Amino acid sequence: MKRSLIGAACCALLAFSAHAQNAAAPVSGIDLKTLDSAVRPQDDFYGYVNGIWVRNTEIPADKSTWGTYIELRETAQGQLRNVIDTTIKHPGKAGSETHKIADLYNSFMNEKARNAAGFKPLHADLARIAAIKDKRDLPALFAYLQRNGVQTPFSAGVSPDARDPENYTLNVSQSGLGLPDRDYYLKDDDAKLKGIRAKYQQHIETMLTMSGDHEAAAHAAQILDVETRLAAAQWTRVQMRDPVKSYNRVAFDQFNELAPAFDWKAYFAAAGLAPKASSAVVRQPSFITGFSETLDKLPLEAWKSYLSWRVIESYAQYLDSATVKERFAFDGTVLRGVPQSEPQWQLALRFTDSSLSDAVGKLYVQMYLPPETKPRVMAMFDNFVASFRDGIEQLDWMGPETKKEAQAKLAALKPNIAYPEKWRDYSALKTSPTDLVANVKAARAWSHQRNLEKLGKLVDRDEWSMTPQTVNASYNPLLNAITIPAAILQPPFFNVKAEDAVNYGLLGITFGHEISHAFDDSGSQYDAKGRLRNWWTDADRTAFKARAAGLVKQYGAYSPVPGYFINGELTLGENIGDNSGLSLTYKAYHRSLGGKPSPVIDGLTGEQRLYIGFAQKWRAKLRPEAAIAQIKSDPHSPGEFRAKGTVMNQPGFYEAFGIKPGDPMYLPPEQRVLMW
Structure with a gap:
């Protein structure tokens, strides 16, 4: 075995050096307890950084996955529980935001009232569906269900127009499936997916029986048939990543040519979309045509069964305990492998948070965001932008014309850090202290109406796509903005008392990742103003695609679950974000040093701590069912491969850990992919 270049460092880490115990020494932020000295970083960097954690950690019974991200989300959940508990004790006057928070949470927790109600809260909607006598009644029904957050075969929503990002447009997109992806319906050569499909049909039958349906078995077969036909018409997730092919402007009076079996004029009127708009962007035109063909072929009774199921499935988690239990048995255990449901307070918290996100967010920021956090994070962001600006000029594969456009886009990038400057107004939302389903409907209808009211208005570029209490981050290509919420600005991702290396490796990579999304295979097709426009020369786009193909090949060889x-x-955009983001993080960290060498702490250089922090960020364990669902439906690679695959492309990683030819972590220079 080759001697590790940092073998002595491992011993120092596990024993804690006197230097590390010196109160005057800077705090590194590395989780020393997880480092496995029995594993060489040159052999398996993920195992070296997280091996002890992986061996000693069990996924909690109520979770499908567990890791650094989920741990931080649990921390944020605990903080939010304190926010809610404080609010319930002091709800304020009726009609106030705090009183509405208390209403939503208390109605969810009132299990006695929910059990007494059973399926009664759904009787009116189910009766409305049962009363339909003609397919011509479906457009108005679709509009009603969509307003209340119930899935139909297509969705309609408002967002900035990719061809005219100063204005909003209506988008019509495929929808309507109960399983995570079309493959669950169509892959007959996959025994696992076929088994899940059979259990899904049985689950539908069970739920229909519980609702009082005396022909549940026949109706369950009809429902699966409808969803299978819709799945066959749907675009794949890879196809949907193409923003150009997904932009198809269709005038309202031309929808009947695309899908003649559905009365679009009646739908647009019932949905309140006409005359506010006269056209929509259809994301998947062939699906809309396929939906029309399926609507024409199948009898009305099949559609009534399908829509009844969509109502039941949509509200099942808000009904009596027996229905909630059956829903979890499939959605939680069959689909994700989770043996035990989360405690009711967490479910109540999630519902309240999602329904009154900004009202809860204001309270969260007041209680849990230290005032010194945002200025330090903003300084870090500026460092990343400066490093990316320099990096663009140093690219040897991009010409000056494209570089000029890239610099303009970077300069226009808007950072949304910690919390928004404007908060949503919930005065129009009416709540009940006891009726949970009424609260669900009210919150959904309020959100739906707020979205539709954007039509005809200029785009609000200050609106956030995430809440401050969300442990995540995002890039919006239509607004050319990144969002870094307050909840992610805390340990272990950010420690205001820690030195920069780990803060850069854990939080900084989030900046690098999201900035890089502006220039990934999809985001790079939008310009500085968020307009879908080709600002590349043909030669530069060809060079970009050649590099991207290397990442497709690299990650396509990873198998998180045998056979999958x-x-x-599908994961290309996120893999570009990780690889470009980590490269940018390395440069930004060195910029922060101001020309000084990185400090050695706990026997590790700053560069080593940065990469260790990055790998610790992605430590995670997944149940096999959850891993399969992620592979099929999620554009993110599982954490182990985000960590391992990314560092293997970084020149700084090879230098920091002495990776040599013959080491398992070694990739020949010609196979390493760096986009930016």
Whole structure:
């Protein structure tokens, strides 16, 4: 065995050096307890950084996955519980935001009232569906169900127009499936997916029986048939990543040519979309045509069964305990492998948070965001932008014309850090202290109406796509903005008392990742103003695609579950974000040093701590069912491969850990992919 270049460092880490115990020494932020000295970083960097954690950690019974991200989300959940508990004790006057928070949470927790109600809260909607006598009644029904957050075969929503990002447009997109992806319906050569499909049909039958349906078995078969036909018409997730092919402007009076079996004029009127708009962007035109063909072929009774199921499935988690239990048995255990449901307070918290996100967010920021956090994070962001700006100029594969456009886009990038400057107004939302389903409907209808009211208005570029209490981050290509919420600005991702290396490796990579999304295979098709426009020369776009193909090949070879490989095309944007983001993080960290060498702490250089922090960020364990669902439906690679695959492309990683030819972590220079 080759001697590790940092073998002595491992011993120092596990024993804690006197230097590390010196109160005057800077705090590194590394989780020393997880480092496995029995594993060489040159052999398995993920195992070296997280091996002890992986061996000693069990996924909690109520979770499908567990890791650093989920741990932080649990921390944020605990903080939110304190926010809610404080609010319930002091709800304020009736009609106030705090009183509405208390209403929603208390109505969810009132299990006695929910059990007494059973399926009664759904009787009116189910009766409305049962009363339909003609397919011509479906457009108005679709509009009603969509307003109340119930899935139909297509969705309609408002967002900035990709061809005219100063204005909003209506988008019509495929929808309507109960399983995570079309493959669950169509893959007959996959025994696991076929088994899940059979259990899904049985689950539908069970739920229909519980609702009082005396022909549940026949109706369950009809429902699966409808969803299978819709799945066959749907675009794949890879196809949907193409923003150009997904932009198809269709005038309202031309929808009947695309899908003649559905009365679109009646739908647009019932949905309140006409005359506010006269056209929509259809994301998947062939699906809309396929939906029309399916609507024409299948009898009305099949559609009534399908829509009844969509109502039941949509509200099942808000009904009596027996229905909630049956829903979890399928959605939780069959689909994700989770043996035990989360405690009711967490479910109540999630519902309240999602329904009154900004009202809860204001309270969260007041209680849990230290005032010194935002200025330090903003300084870090500026460092990343400066490093990316320099990096663009140093690219040897991009010409000056494209570089000029890239610099303009970077300069226009808007950072949304910690919390929004404007909060949503919930005065129009009416709540009940006891009726949970009424609260669900009211919150959904309020959100739906707020979205539709954007039509005809200029785009609000200050609106956030995430709440401050969300442990995540995002990039919006239509607004050319990144969002870094307050909840992610805390340990272990950010420690205001820690030195920069780990803060850069854990939080900084989030900046690097989201900035890089502006220039990934999809985001790079939008310009500085968020307009879908080709600002590349043909030669530069060809060079970009050649590099991206290397990442598709690299990640497509990883198999998190035997027989299931990561889809390198589906995950390409996120893999570009990780690889470009980590490269940018390394440069930004060095910029922060101001020309000084990185400090050695706990026997590790700053560069080593940065990469260790990055790998610790992605430590995670998944149940096999959850891993399969992620591979099929999620554009993110599982954490182990985000960590391992990314560092293997970084020149700084090879230098920091002495990776040599013959080491398992070694990739020949010609196979390493760096986009930016």
